[in-house]
Amino acid sequence: MYKKFILTYLLLQSIALFAQQNLLVNVYSRPVQSLNGKWNYIVDPYENGYYNYRYEPFDKQEKPSKSAFFMNAKQEDKTELLEYNFDKSPTLNVPGDWNTQTDSLFFYEGTLWYKKSFDYVSKKEGNRAFLYFGAVNYHADVYLNGKKLGTHTGGFTPFNFEVTGKLKDKDNFVVVKVDNKRCKECVPTLNTDWFNYGGITRDVQLVEVAATFIREYEIQLNPKNNKQLTGFIKLDGQAAANKKITVTIPELKIKKQITTDGDGTAQVTIDVKNVKYWSPENPHLYNVLITAGDDVLSDKIGFRTITTKGHNIVLNGKNVFLRGICIHEESPNNGKRVSTIEDARTLLTWAKDLGCNYVRLAHYPHNEHMLRLADEMGILVWEEIPVYWTIDWKNADTYANAENQLTEVITRDRNRASVIIWSMANETPSLPERNTFLGKLAKHSRSMDPTRLISAAMEQSNYEGNPLVKTIDDPFADVVDVLSFNQYIGWYDGLPEKCNEVTWKITQDKPVVISEFGADAKAGYHADKLTRFSEEYQEDLYVQTLKMLSKIEQLQGLSPWILKDFRSPRRQLPGLQDGWNRKGLYSDKGEKKKAFYILKAFYDAKAKQ
Ligand code: GCB
Incomplete structure (x- = not known):
């Protein structure tokens, strides 16, 4: 019994270790400020910008030392000893792997720090902002204006951090410590038959959303009834509960209102007629519009069913x-x-x-x-x-x-x-x-x-x-x-x-x-x-x-x-x-x-x- 309790506890701990803040979806149809482009970088095989000489991580210190690279510190007078300077360091293009941008990094596997400075003016007072990464290979520690936002593990999936209230109009800086060292317990593990490209390999964007916004949704054809759309829409924010949402699909003449529950989630059930089913021969996509208060999100969604029957695949x-x-x-x-x-x-x-x-x-x-x-x-x-x-x-x-x-x-x-x-x-x-x-x-x-x-x-x-x-x-x-x-x-x-x-x-x-x-x-x-x-x-x-x-x-x-x-x-x-x-x-x-x-x-x- 005790053993089972310990095992469950350990499992929950490790899930907590990897669970990210809820992911934003469909960011390409939201207003964004792109942070793509040139980022300064410092190659740091000894992780000198992360650990002090006693090998204690700077980001666990109450008041991190200026030697921590994520502080992006500048020498304030000529007597000050500071052994890094992002602004004088070379740049890499983001998105992109570091291996093919500089010969000396071709086989590099380890830690490399990126820094980007930017100004940010919110489009609307009261809106929320998220820093979104399409992917970073493999492990990322992310800092904004010298404060840690969080970490992400896994080289091929997106993640984001909320930065509402943490951005200034001028002179923000994001620092990302990227580590692509392979390891036995990683996913993938040490041994693969492909190249371990390191870096911020996909788009980086600041995404601005309404105070209560559409966090996630699924609108798909019901696998058991091809005349019905099913799924859910989940809102995030203080006004997420009991809120009206409208789903509009103009081409199908659909305008349906649904209401979220106490947790901010609404179930979708919409009857449809004369659907052009999505297939390779006719990849028809419908414009789907979701409106929840101030937040409006559009997507292009195809409707189809996929099942198997005996040894057939049935589309x-x-x-x-x-x-x-x-x-x-x-x-x-x-x-x-x-x-x-x-x-x-x-x-x-x-x-x-x-x-x-x-x-x-x-x-x-x-x-x-x-x-x-x-x-x-x-x-x-x-x-x-x-x-x-x-x-x-x-x-x-x-x-x-x-x-x-x-x-x-x-x-x-x-x-x-x-x-x-x-x-x-x-x-x-x-x-x-x-x-x-x-x-x-x-x-x-x-x-x-x-x-x-x-x-x-x-x-x-x-x-x-x-x-x-x-x-x-x-x-x-x-x-x-x-x-x-x-x-x-x-x-x-x-x-x-x-x-x-x-x-x-x-x-x-x-x-x-x-x-x-x-x-x-x-x-x-x-x-x-x-x-x-x-x-x-x-x-x-x-x-x-x-x-x-x-x-x-x-x-x-x-x-x-x-x-x-x-x-x-x-x-x-x-x-x-x-x-x-x-x-x-x-x-x-x-x-x-x-x-x-x-x-x-x-x-x-x-x-x-
Ligand atoms: C495989 C692997 C693939 C390799 C391929 C090969 O079975 O799945 O990742 O690249 O063989 O070329 O040997």
């Missing part, structure tokens, strides 16, 4: 085959972390050129533009959190961190019609502690969002020990709605011709969506089809793999690995890899490889069926 009542590709969040024509809408558009346009109606955003939440564009362009999406390979399964903090990242991505994207699958993990070992971990994540995901499907990229294994008969015997297969697994027959496992010998015995009556297959090829390197890293090898692997996978009866989609070559410190073969994973169908410079055309032909034929 708006019709079976759909997912013609997909995996994508890393890296810019199209050079290797750096992307976060602009233009880069997102290029990546999704490349996927469309390939004949895709679906993308797997690997292996972590991508920037919000990707999802908004996917909505607009009619591309179905798998979103994932970076629970990858060998997570510290038994660590309560690690679980709380993963759950928090899942909460943040669902909160941000729960109104995106394009998102149909939440993925819990990638290629994790089927251990009891992992099963508990993922089981809890899946439960959490379903409780937050029962309208979407759940999956994880699992692994295949030999059926009854036979290496030529493959099966999925992972216990997490019982939990997911969509059975997905990565398989690399012909690359890590034999040569492409092995695909002719392998058969599949998948016993679950669930849709199978192959989450990865692929082979490295250096664009422009031509040889015979048995030569590793040649375009011909990759091309042949695609031919053989597609033939093999087509024999899986439950096959309802695939997302080969990967749209574009991406940086990975694991891939060092000189002349061929040079720091890049070369499994892209496009090279790092945007050249199409031969395998591109094989997949495109396969998808074009599927689209005609």
